[in-house]
Amino acid sequence: MTECVECGAEVSLHDDLEVGEIIDCTTCGAELEVVDTEPPVLERAPELEEDWGE
Amino acid sequence: MTLQVGLLYSRIRKDEKLLLTELRERDHEVTKIDVRKQTFDISAAPAAFDGLDIVVDRCLATSRSLYATQFFEAYGIPVVNSHETAAICADKVQNSLALEKAGVPTPATKVAFTKETAMDAIEEFGYPCVLKPVVGSWGRLMAKIDSESAAEAILEHKATLGHYEHKVFYVQEFVEKPGRDIRVLATDGEPIAAMVRSSDHWITNAAKGAETDVFDLDDEAVALVRKASDAVGGGLLGIDLMEIGDSYTVHEVNHTVEFKALDDAVETDVAATVVDWLEGKADAAADELEVTA
Numbered sequence: 001m002t003e004c005v006e007c008g009a010e011v012s013l014h015d016d017l018e019v020g021e022i023i024d025c026t027t028c029g030a031e032l033e034v035v036d037t038e039p040p041v042l043e044r045a046p047e048l049e050e051d052w053g054e
Numbered sequence: 055m056t057l058q059v060g061l062l063y064s065r066i067r068k069d070e071k072l073l074l075t076e077l078r079e080r081d082h083e084v085t086k087i088d089v090r091k092q093t094f095d096i097s098a099a100p101a102a103f104d105g106l107d108i109v110v111d112r113c114l115a116t117s118r119s120l121y122a123t124q125f126f127e128a129y130g131i132p133v134v135n136s137h138e139t140a141a142i143c144a145d146k147v148q149n150s151l152a153l154e155k156a157g158v159p160t161p162a163t164k165v166a167f168t169k170e171t172a173m174d175a176i177e178e179f180g181y182p183c184v185l186k187p188v189v190g191s192w193g194r195l196m197a198k199i200d201s202e203s204a205a206e207a208i209l210e211h212k213a214t215l216g217h218y219e220h221k222v223f224y225v226q227e228f229v230e231k232p233g234r235d236i237r238v239l240a241t242d243g244e245p246i247a248a249m250v251r252s253s254d255h256w257i258t259n260a261a262k263g264a265e266t267d268v269f270d271l272d273d274e275a276v277a278l279v280r281k282a283s284d285a286v287g288g289g290l291l292g293i294d295l296m297e298i299g300d301s302y303t304v305h306e307v308n309h310t311v312e313f314k315a316l317d318d319a320v321e322t323d324v325a326a327t328v329v330d331w332l333e334g335k336a337d338a339a340a341d342e343l344e345v346t347a
Contacts, residue, residue, distance in 0.1 A: 018074065020066035020088060033065075045065075051116040053191015054292060054308045 002040045006030035013040050057082045057336050060109035060131070062122055064090050068314040070112050072325035080329065089118045099129035108336040109133040112310060116144045116189055119310055132339035134332065135289030135309045142286040143309035146188045146224050149286065156285035158278060159303045161296075162227040169209040172223035176205045182228040185212075188219055191308070192261035198228060229303060231296040234258055236269055238293045239313050239324065241331040243283035245271055247320040260315040268320045275302055282307055290328060 001010050009027035021034045022045050031045035059082050063070055066086075077084050085106065092100065103109075109126050111133055113119035123140050126133035135143075142148045153160040164175040176183055176199060185197040185208060199205045212220040234252040237260070238245050248271050251264035258264045271279070275295060282293050282304045292311030295302045317324040 016071070016075075018066045018071060020063055020086065021071070022065060022067075049115055050187075050194075051189055052114045053116065053194075054310050054312045 002042055004028060004030060004032060005042055005044055011042065057107045057333065058085065058105050059083070059332070060085045060087050060103065060106045061112060062087045062089055062109055063112045064088060064118065065114045067312065069312050072314065072317060073110070073328065076325040076329045089113055089122055094122070094125040099131065103129060103131060106131050108332060108339060110332065111135060111140065120144055132335065134335055136287055139287040139289045140309050143307050144189060146186055146306065147222065149306055152285045153282060153304055156281055158282050158285055161229050161303055161305055164225045166223045166225065167221065169213050172209050172225060173205060175223070175225040179225060179227050184226045184228050186224045186226060188222050188224050193257040193259035196257055198256050229296050229298065236295040236297070237316060238271065238279050238295065239311060239316055240279050240283055240293055241290050241328065242288045243280035245276060245279050246324060246327045247316055247322040249316050249319040266315050266319040278302055278304055290331065
């Protein structure tokens with residue numbers, strides 16, 4: 001568990017957490033980026049950019 | 055053989071997690087390279103890239119993908135997909151030109167640089183027709199134009215509000231597809247798996263919520279996939295086809311292809327097949343180095 005940087009609610013994390021992964025806060029809906037795993041640290045994820053995609 | 059694999063990314067999606075898991079399970083050493091934290095020197099590779107056998111470009115941002123692949127090629131580090139492939143697939147104009155040149159059936163397309171000539175192109179196609187951004191993905195900013203007044207409004211908005219790329223007007227015929235299109239994942243033209251993406255909406259991208267199901271490719275589709283892959287320089291590609299009667303048209307080829315929806319839809323272990331291919335590419339690159347050394 002860690003805290004949502006947007007709303008402060010607890011965010012549950014899965015075991016195979018990966019730096020760079022995006023976690024959704026189930027309370028406020030914010031997209032959070034995993035910037036560290038030991039211990040888990042979350043930051044607000046970047047906003048969608050126009051050239052993102054496949 | 056254990057490989058040192060660089061994975062170029064800015065966001066780890068389920069696609070990248072599938073690849074990372076497969077690579078690690080095979081005991082390959084993976085170096086995750088977050089492009090946002092990296093600088094690229096024009097004369098020498100950063101020390102972090104020492105020993106990499108191959109780099110997989112999984113950049114989310116097309117602009118970064120285009121430059122990063124060029125740097126890895128300049129450093130002599132094999133990168134998939136190649137810059138050539140990225141450059142063609144990243145831009146819909148390049149993509150269409152390459153398909154047309156290779157004789158791959160693709161929707162009729164015109165490009166114009168002003169609102170007035172774009173309007174001429176639209177009028178030539180008639181209504182409906184389609185206006186797409188030259189760079190973009192996930193079905194964003196695509197416009198199905200149903201009338202002259204809609205065309206005028208969209209062109210005005212693009213010319214006024216968009217940056218310079220939106221002043222390159224990419225106009226395409228509207229293809230009456232049967233409520234679905236086909237996504238084929240292929241490595242150097244060899245299909246790994248395929249799925250249909252179905253939706254009531256005219257845009258049938260999985261990213262837009264289309265329903266997916268497995269699709270069996272016939273000989274014609276397999277041949278088109280091979281030809282389309284060759285047209286853009288090969289690599290790990292997502293090739294999109296639409297059915298027209300009993301034939302197909304290829305509307306685009308994607309170079310940093312997402313495959314999580316496909317992995318869910320088909321029985322094939324997509325990540326495992328991609329890693330098989332990556333191992334082969336790394337081996338081939340190593341052999342080439344030995345020959346030239």
